[in-house]
Amino acid sequence: MRIxxxxxxxxxxxxxxxGADAPAPQRPAAAAxxxxxxxxxxxxxxxxxVDVSGAGALIAxxxxxxxxCMDDPDPAITQTGQVxxxxxxxxxxxxxxxxxxxxxxxxxxxxxxxxxxxxxxxxSVEKLTGRVYHFRRGVTRYPVPGALIYPTSTxxxxxxxxxDGRPNIEIGRVYPTRDIRAxxxxxxxxxxxxxxxxxTGTGKSTSAALILHRIxxxxxxxHIVMIDPHGEYSAAFRHTGIIFxxxxxxxxxxxxxxxxxxxxxxxxxxxxxxxDADILAKCLLVARKKSRLAESLGKITVDxxxxxxxxxxxAELQAQMGKLDKATSSAPYIxxxxxxxxxxxxxxxxxxxSGMLVGDTMADFIAKIFRMPADGKPxxxxxxxxxxxxxxxxxxxxxxxxxxxxxxxGREEKPRPILLVxxxxxxxxxxxxxxxxxxxxxxxSRIAKEGRKYGISLGLITQRPSDLAEGVLSQCGTIISMRLxxxxxxxxxxxxxxxxxxxxxxxxxALRNRECxxxxxxxxxxxxxxxxxxxxxxxxxSEDPSFVELWSQAGGEEDAVRRTVQRWRAQAG
Numbered sequence: 301m302r303i304x305x306x307x308x309x310x311x312x313x314x315x316x317x318x319g320a321d322a323p324a325p326q327r328p329a330a331a332a333x334x335x336x337x338x339x340x341x342x343x344x345x346x347x348x349x350v351d352v353s354g355a356g357a358l359i360a361x362x363x364x365x366x367x368x369c370m371d372d373p374d375p376a377i378t379q380t381g382q383v384x385x386x387x388x389x390x391x392x393x394x395x396x397x398x399x400x401x402x403x404x405x406x407x408x409x410x411x412x413x414x415x416x417x418x419x420x421x422x423x424s425v426e427k428l429t430g431r432v433y434h435f436r437r438g439v440t441r442y443p444v445p446g447a448l449i450y451p452t453s454t455x456x457x458x459x460x461x462x463x464d465g466r467p468n469i470e471i472g473r474v475y476p477t478r479d480i481r482a483x484x485x486x487x488x489x490x491x492x493x494x495x496x497x498x499x500t501g502t503g504k505s506t507s508a509a510l511i512l513h514r515i516x517x518x519x520x521x522x523h524i525v526m527i528d529p530h531g532e533y534s535a536a537f538r539h540t541g542i543i544f545x546x547x548x549x550x551x552x553x554x555x556x557x558x559x560x561x562x563x564x565x566x567x568x569x570x571x572x573x574x575x576d577a578d579i580l581a582k583c584l585l586v587a588r589k590k591s592r593l594a595e596s597l598g599k600i601t602v603d604x605x606x607x608x609x610x611x612x613x614x615a616e617l618q619a620q621m622g623k624l625d626k627a628t629s630s631a632p633y634i635x636x637x638x639x640x641x642x643x644x645x646x647x648x649x650x651x652x653x654s655g656m657l658v659g660d661t662m663a664d665f666i667a668k669i670f671r672m673p674a675d676g677k678p679x680x681x682x683x684x685x686x687x688x689x690x691x692x693x694x695x696x697x698x699x700x701x702x703x704x705x706x707x708x709x710g711r712e713e714k715p716r717p718i719l720l721v722x723x724x725x726x727x728x729x730x731x732x733x734x735x736x737x738x739x740x741x742x743x744x745s746r747i748a749k750e751g752r753k754y755g756i757s758l759g760l761i762t763q764r765p766s767d768l769a770e771g772v773l774s775q776c777g778t779i780i781s782m783r784l785x786x787x788x789x790x791x792x793x794x795x796x797x798x799x800x801x802x803x804x805x806x807x808x809x810a811l812r813n814r815e816c817x818x819x820x821x822x823x824x825x826x827x828x829x830x831x832x833x834x835x836x837x838x839x840x841x842s843e844d845p846s847f848v849e850l851w852s853q854a855g856g857e858e859d860a861v862r863r864t865v866q867r868w869r870a871q872a873g
Contacts, residue, residue, distance in 0.1 A: 341372045342456075343430070345448040346380060349389065350414070352442055356398065359387075359449055360406070361413040369451055379476045380451040384804045384828060386460075387417065388432065388450050389443045394422045395432045396443060397452070397460060399826065402806065420825040423459060432456045435824065436464075454480065460825060469514035475815065475828040482818070482829040484511070484778070486518060489822030490719055490757035492777025493748060497765045497793060502782040503814040503831065505723075505842040508761050509536040510834045511780075512679060512721070516540055522678035523671050525703060526721040527696055531685035532840040533723075539837070541679035542671070546651040546686040552661060553610070553653050556698055557603040558584065559739045563694045565639050568632075576632045583620060583636075587612040593660060607660050610653065614640055648688045652695070666706060669699070670718060696728055697740035704747055707754035720747065721759035726767035729760075734767055741769060748775040766792040778822035783811040797826075804828055 346369065347361035361381055369380040379385040383403060389396045398417040406412045423435035431453070452460075454477055461480055468483040496511070498504035513536075516522065524541075526533060534543045556564070558581055566576045585601070587608040588594055594606050614637060621633035643649045671678050687695050703720050710716065722728060722744065729744045730736070747758050748771075758776075765773055766788045773779070773796045781797075784790050794805045797819055804817040804826050811817070811828075819826035 341369050341377050341380075342374070342451055342453040344368075345450055346387070347413075347449045349443050349445050349447040349449065351445060356401070356416060356418040357443065359415050359417055361403075361415060361449070363413055366413070374454050375476045375478060376454045376457050377451045381413070381415070384807055386420070386452045386457070388452050388456065389447050390425070390450070391422070391441045391443050391447070393425055394441060395425055395456075396422050396439065396441075397432070397435070397825070399804070421460075429455075432459045435460045437824065454478075461827065464824070467518065469511070469518050470832075471511060471514060472829045472831040475830055482823075482827055484514075484818070484822045486515060489778045489820075490515075490717070492752060492821050493758040493760075493775055494778040494780065494820075494822060495725075495760040495762070495765070495773055495776040496780045496782075497762060497784060497789075498782025498816070499785045499789075500763050501813070502811070504761065504763065504782055505532050505840045506834055507780075507782065507814060507816065507831050508721075508723070509533060509838060509840050510831055512537075513540065513834070513838055515719075516678050520676050520678060521674045522719070523674065523716060524679040524719045524721065525669060525671075525699065526679060526681050527699065527723060527728075528681050528683045529685060529692070529724045529727065530842075531683045532842045533681050534683055534841070536838050536840040537679055537681050541677050541681055542668075543681045543683060544669070545683040546648075549651045549682070550654070550657060550661075550665070551652055551695065551698065552607070552657040552665065554588075554607045554658070555605050555662065555665070555702065556694070557605075557701070560694050560698055560701075563697075563739060564643065564691055565636055567635060567639055572632070576636060579617075579620065579632050580636055583613055583616040584608075586616045605662055607658050609658055610640065610644055610655070646688075649691070651687070652691070666702060670703070670706065672716065693728060693736075693738040693740045696722075697738065697743055700740060700743045700747065703756060704743060704751065704754070707751070707756050711754065715755050717755040717757060719757040719759060721761065723761045725760035725762040725772075726764045729769045729772050731767055731769050735769075745769055745772060748772045765789050765796075768792075776820070778818065778820035780816050780818050781805075781808055782816045783813070784808050 344365070346365040347359050349357050350360050351358040366381045369377050372378055380387065381400065381403070383400055385400050387398055387400065389398065397420045399420055401416040401418055403413055403415045406414045419439050421435055421437040422439060423432040426433045457474065457477060458480055461474055461482065463483055466485045467487060468485050470481045470483050472482045474480040474482045496504060496508050498507070512524065512526070515524070528534070531545070537543065561580060561584060562577055565580060566573055568576050581602050588600055588602070588604060588606045590612050591606050591608055594600050594604075597606070600606055617633050617637045617640070621630050624630055643653045666672070669680050669682070671680055682699060684692050684695055700720060703718050707718065728740045729748075730741060735741060744758070747756055751758055760768070760772070760776065762768060764786075765784070766786070773792070776796075779793065779797055781793055784793060790805075790808055793808065797805055804819070807828070808817065814831045815828065816831065817826065817828050
């Protein structure tokens with residue numbers, strides 16, 4: 301079979317260490333000067349460069365050589381030529397590494413194979429073995445058309461994926477190798493945010509727990525806050541973190557700024573809402589100013605996190621309503637006061653609107669939530685599954701804003717970076733089509749854009765990346781993508797990933813459970829990873845129920861129903 305720019309037969313035995321421009325030696329394939337310990341396939345070209353551009357090249361591959369590589373005992377060489385696999389090109393004293401993006405048959409040249417490759421980086425040539433070492437990103441010298449292409453061996457990949465000395469965590473095995481460990485550079489990944497994406501059922505929650513466990517092990521005095529909307533992660537971190545839910549969160553209502561007060565206390569819309577907001581702002585400021593703390597501070601605003609009594613706010617609303625003349629409507633005051641009385645008396649809101657929360661506990665609350673000090677438990681799981689759905693977004697907004705404001709006002713102190721992890725991120729930072737105007741979307745978008753300046757890292761976990769706000773995913777320097785079944789989600793992720801990962805991205809829909817593609821700042825080059833198994837005690841409670849198994853058992857249903865109804869009525873769940 302003939303291909304364009306075919307590999308000459310005499311070059312099939314050319315050792316890789318000779319370079320692409322060396323004259324073709326006339327010798328048999330098993331010559332005595334071949335690199336000891338390396339298979340003949342790793343030293344023998346598989347094709348040539350046809351066309352070169354700034355980010356990649358077009359190559360022609362010899363199908364016969366691919367067939368020979370498939371029988372190689374090295375699993376890395378076995379994958380040679382496949383989409384997503386790596387090849388190398390000799391350029392001077394360097395190996396240029398590239399990833400195969402796609403393949404097609406060249407009908408004009410008798411059925412050869414053409415493929416597009418994306419340049420990944422380069423490494424030096426080890427003189428004794430001809431292998432890659434000292435790999436780094438970027439390209440300083442480009443190959444020329446006609447340069448020979450070689451398979452990458454497992455030994456090459458070990459050098460490429462090996463740590464460069466920066467702090468890292470190991471999370472799994474590099475596909476398709478058997479023993480090369482996949483690592484994430486912690487500082488690079490957290491310094492520029494990260495996103496973990498994957499359809500339901502791909503092992504996303506367990507993989508998130510694995511990454512966070514590894515970070516906690518590497519940094520036992522860290523500061524991690526995780527928003528858990530379904531109560532899945534409490535089981536995973538009950539021994540290594542602190543769990544907060546409606547029973548023990550005790551978040552003071554006066555920590556809310558004016559916008560967040562409006563989201564909870566105002567029920568009107570359009571023009572009426574602006575009238576209500578003006579009234580609430582005036583009364584809220586008066587209530588805050590009655591605090592002794594306000595007197596000591598002097599000038600305060602309606603947004604100042606100053607403790608105040610709900611009864612003072614209610615009394616001020618009543619007083620302002622009493623000053624109205626007959627021509628002025630009292631409806632706005634009645635609406636606000638009715639909603640205030642409702643949240644004060646509703647037991648579901650007690651974690652937020654409790655009379656016990658009026659003391660100045662701001663420093664204690666922040667220290668508790670942000671794990672300062674961590675005491676060996678660096679992660680706080682904020683389980684918001686029991687929070688009433690109409691205020692869940694506001695509670696998340698308050699917690700997120702506290703992280704941001706604390707970082708801004710703490711710039712004169714010793715830096716204490718905080719990682720904020722948001723599960724089901726598309727619910728809180730939705731795109732324009734799904735936007736509901738909540739403050740949580742604005743604060744998380746601001747953290748995505750500005751957080752790194754102040755030492756805030758954002759981790760977004762979602763099953764619907766296409767529903768995220770425009771630009772938020774592109775702010776994530778590291779993207780960890782598991783299988784995505786929806787074509788729209790796949791396209792959205794491809795647009796956010798760098799060029800060098802395109803060959804991997806085409807396989808997103810074909811990934812197995814607990815497999816992912818990682819690209820960006822957290823890794824040296826884009827890689828496909830099989831995640832490690834996580835101990836049962838460290839897994840989140842996200843396992844799918846077995847219908848066959850559970851529906852084959854009987855007994856205790858009546859008692860379970862009674863207990864469930866009791867919790868339901870008590871609003872404990």
